[in-house]
Amino acid sequence: MASDEDRDRDDLPEEPGDGSSEPTPDRGIGFGKIPGRPGGDAGAGGPAGANPFAGTPMEGLFGAFGGGQMPDMNLLMQQMQRMFAPHDGSVNWELAKDVARQTVAAGKDPAPLSTEDAAVADAVRLADTWLDSVTDLPAASVRAKAWSRSTWVEETMPTWQAMVEPIAAHVVGAMASALPEEAKAMAGPLMGMLSQAGGAMFGAQVGQAVGGLAAEVLSSTDTGLPMGPSGVSAMLPANLRAFAEGLEESEADVFLYAALREAAHQRLYAHAGWLRARILTTVEEFGRGTTIDVRAIEDKLSGFDPTNMQAAQEALAGGLFEPERTPQQQAALDRLEALLAFVEGWVDEVVTQATDGRMPSAVRLREAMRRRRAAGGPAEETFASLVGLELRPRRLRDAAALWAALRDRQGASARDAVWAHPDLMPTAADLDDPIGFAVDDTDATDDSASFDAALADLLDGSTERPDDGGTDDGGADDGGTAPDAGPDAPGDGGPTDSGDR
Secondary structure, three states, rough: OOOHHHHHHHHHOOOOOOOOOOOOOOOOOOOOOOOOOOOOHHHHHHHOOOOOOOOOOOHHHHHHHHHHHOOOOOHHHHHHHHHHHHOOOOHHHHHHHHHHHHHHOOOOOOOHHHHHHHHHHHHHHHHHHHHHHOOOOOOOOEEEEEEEEEEEEEHHHHHHHHHHHHHHHHHHHHHHHOOOOOHHHHHOOHHHHHHHHHHHHHHHHHHHHHHHHHHOEOOOOOOOOOOOOOOOOEOOOOHHHHHHHHHOOOOOHHHHHHHHHHHHHHHHHHHHHHHHHHHHHHHHHHHHHOEHHHHHHHHHOOOOOOOOOHHHHHHOOOOOOOOOHHHHHHHHHHHHHHHHHHHHHHHHHHHHHHHHHOOOOOHHHHHHHHHHOOOHHHHHHHHHOOOOOOOOHHHHHHHHHHHHHHHHOOHHHHHHHHOHHHHOOHHHHOOOOHHHHHHHOOOOOOHHHHHHHHHHHHHHHHHHHHHHOOOOOOHHHHHHOOOOOOOOOOOOOOOOOOOOO
């Protein structure tokens, strides 16, 4: 049976160029270049690199006029309809989904076999059994599924929408507010059309980012976020096999290690109900501070030759309209980076504990995963392209060391209990001294216990002092008697001191 992608492929505009299956934006959405687009082959658009609309809905429109060929009018009409189609919000999400599916369809996307579904279910079941022995957080996987790349696009698009829409709304608002009043008056009704075109540009870039990412991710939480439906642990067998090709480990070990990470992510996000909302709120806070530096744009446009298409593409690729990052945005990104590092560090820590003594290849797979992330893994590339966040691998290692130190000093229960409330979480400053977070917390408990003991001793001493020093020249120690001592009191020569011993 033909898949949805096969049935709809004729309805989608063709991609010019070399058919690369991994185009991913490297700048804020709606701005800058789309890497992975053909550099030495501009397709039908003319000489290499001469298509300034690469990565936008107008790319096919521009390319249709190249090479002396008559343009495909059906293609032109499809492009225009998509570009100006009404849509809710600041991003044309229907276009984004279509572009993502088309990007996936440009490469191989085999549907998972029934045996792969069974292998994923077995791996997740075993992963949960191992994790039960190292963490108090209960299993959260209700179903385990094997996904194709196109299924990953469909299932994760709602989360992308929730994450990107607030940023896009603030960027569009900043662009509109940056226009002089005279320009707004002259544009008049065209402002609405420009808004629709801007939504299409955002949609195209997001779609290409998501489609490119579908060829890289290993599971539904590989970006560090629960991108899929709640309670569903999903893995992509095609991508897992591709990842395993460069390793000496068996595919079974790679599947199991990925299942351990997926199950650990699912447990954490199910237990810390505040976590996902906090991440999305921080992303929106970043978008809220978006501003457009009109003067910087004017400086870049000085001496600009609009007839030079190569220069136009270079200007766009250089981030001509890229928003300036404000101190408030940088603070939001720092918090987001730290929060994602804590998530990845906790997963790294519990998976390491779960595989200790059970899986000899886990040490090498752990390092392979870290190298993959350091070289530009899904989380780093996604956030760098959509919100400008670069998830530094050093932060992941520091976060893993922090959770390990907390477990060593206070136990696994204390390590996991921190996720119960955001106020209990370490801060970004604690990543600079990961051992100190656990040490300081333990020392604070010890100091409190010492203070309580000292206070009790002081109070006990104050109540005994009148008995010890009734007079300056007498007392129990020098043969005197206490004022209220009875006949059996020690030290007075009574029966207790003489006859009973």
